[in-house]
Amino acid sequence: MTKISKYKIFWLGIILSIFYWLTEALIHVYLFKTNENIFKEIISEDINELVMRIVVISLILLLGVISQYLIINQKKLVQKIKVSEEKLKKFMESATDGFILFDAKLNYIDANKVILQIVGMNKEELIGKNILELAPDFKEIGMLYNKFIEVLKTGKSFSTEDITSNIINGSSKSYFSLNLKNLVKG
Incomplete structure (x- = not known):
């Protein structure tokens, strides 16, 4: 130039x-x-x-x-x-863990392919939808929904890790890790 x-x-x-x-x-x-x-x-x-x-x-x-x-x-x-x-x-696309980005109203704004495989949807079907549209019981479950709201309000991160076993035969274990972070200040 x-x-x-x-x-x-x-x-x-x-x-x-x-x-x-x-x-x-x-x-x-x-x-x-x-x-x-x-x-x-x-x-x-x-x-x-x-x-x-x-x-x-x-x-x-x-x-x-x-x-x-x-x-x-x-x-x-x-x-x-x-x-x-x-x-x-x-x-996000190269990660082996699932990543979802929400806006302040808990609408999906982005997700990587791992999450899309888990929920069985493509990006176009997921983006723009509210978390309560895809999981209507999520709010009633309480603790986790409240943690989402708390992270949005306070900006303080929240993490939890769970290991679950297959109840039917007990042979398979699933590892679940959730990290909530407010990436936007204010």
């Missing part, structure tokens, strides 16, 4: 400043009839007029510099967010 295109708002500020100076001089010559010569009005001998023009031009340039700074920083932040989202996506 060239320097000029990188700082196009700043250059626009310079162009607007020159345009302002010339327009103001033209107004004085043709509207107010303060001077017969446009070139003398551009380089006005009136100190008050010069100070006023310099102040206005300084404000225009300052606005251009600030705007350009904000635009550059916004582009950098957007790029960082994209990189971060890509890392999260790669992590």
Whole structure:
């Protein structure tokens, strides 16, 4: 990217400043009839007029510099967010554990393939649904639902681990681990 295109708002500020100076001089010559010569009005001998023009031009340039700074920083932040989202996506998809992301209302916003296999759904079927749509009894069960709400309200993490055996033949064991974390502050 060239320097000029990188700082196009700043250059626009310079162009607007020159345009302002010339327009103001033209107004004085043709509207107010303060001077017969446009070139003398551009380089006005009136100190008050010069100070006023310099102040206005300084404000225009300052606005251009600030705007350009904000635009550059916004582009950098957007790029960082994209990189971060890509890392999260790669992590979730390569994980051997199941991961689910919920919003503040306990709607599914993302899940990895392990979870999708467990629940027997694809992403399109799961994303956007509320946890209570897929598990209506979840709220009545109490403790776990309350822990979800507590983590959302306080931001304090919660973890639990359980090992369950197959009741019918007792041979197979399942390991269940749950970690609830509020990833967004506030």
